[in-house]
Amino acid sequence: MKWKELEEEPCSMARTIGVIGDRWTLLILRECFLRTRRFEGFQSALGITRHLLAERLKKLVRQGILRRIPYQESPKRHEYILTQKGLDLYPIMMAIVHWGDTHMVDERGRPLLHQHRKCGKDFDPVMVCSECGEPLSAKEVHTHPGPGARSAPAAAAPTTSKTKARSRAA
Amino acid sequence: MKWKELEEEPCSMARTIGVIGDRWTLLILRECFLRTRRFEGFQSALGITRHLLAERLKKLVRQGILRRIPYQESPKRHEYILTQKGLDLYPIMMAIVHWGDTHMVDERGRPLLHQHRKCGKDFDPVMVCSECGEPLSAKEVHTHPGPGARSAPAAAAPTTSKTKARSRAA
DNA sequence: AACATACAGTTCTAAAATAGAACTGTCAAA
């Protein structure tokens, strides 16, 4: 599979993975949420090669996740700032951190704590149902096709090769 | 950076990314949550090469995210089932899907809907503060070092090369 | 008996992505 194709699959997860689903991109986004804004900042914080960093930043800008804002003229320099679309990635980041806090910490405990300004307490992120407010777990959720589903009879995707992907959505 | 190193960084996000932060792994996990359990099931659903699939499944088993359970003798065959550690990835998956539903759908709308068995309604996942129950956003959260933080003065990491990563945690 | 099929891998080569280092170019400060 070419990764461009991912973004066109009838699956919100595949599409999202096509955009942010690689290691460096996720780490770059971590830095964004930690307020890093400049090329050298990302590079020295992450140890990523300059080549890849330039690539990934371009992609994130193309995708509307970062905005490239000039902060000085001559030589022209820019900062990379999260757009609203980028800020909306926050639950993904927090969910990843929280899983790591739960399953990947050593004896020393969590590297970082998160304090909620509104209530002043250190917290964990909890994912709840938008309708009833109860915490969610996989077993309590039933998945069913929505309007954008690629229904089996329609469009009749050829599925030429035996090894091609069946259509599947999420 | 070698990806093994990621798992040892003092950052829950880096560690988690080291385990599940690549495209195929995330897609394999999607299939797991959609109840796929067998090698051929994953392969035909995703179109992943058999070689990589075998690799990734092994890694997920090593990490305790999947359990390999025999379902027949001679020839020995196994199913791959999510452990509790694997099931705990659900908020990450839902957060990814939800972002895609918000920012990556076409005119046709969402490919999949999610129904909460408890309340019976189609829902969106919402991330809230465990302490006060309010929805979270990046701007309302203050991050500070926890017990597992790699504090600057201690341990005195050499940081030999100019291009090596500064220590950074999340 | 001979053949095809299901299943779960393993093994190969070619193509693509990433690592690592060096280089470019503008400007400011020493």
Next chain:
DNA sequence: TTTGACAGTTCTATTTTAGAACTGTATGTT
């Protein structure tokens, strides 16, 4: 005049991934 900060770009070497074929056990078919 030299050095350093900054934001890249360019190059080669290494590592990963893609793609296809092959292995091996067992069942079902002709």
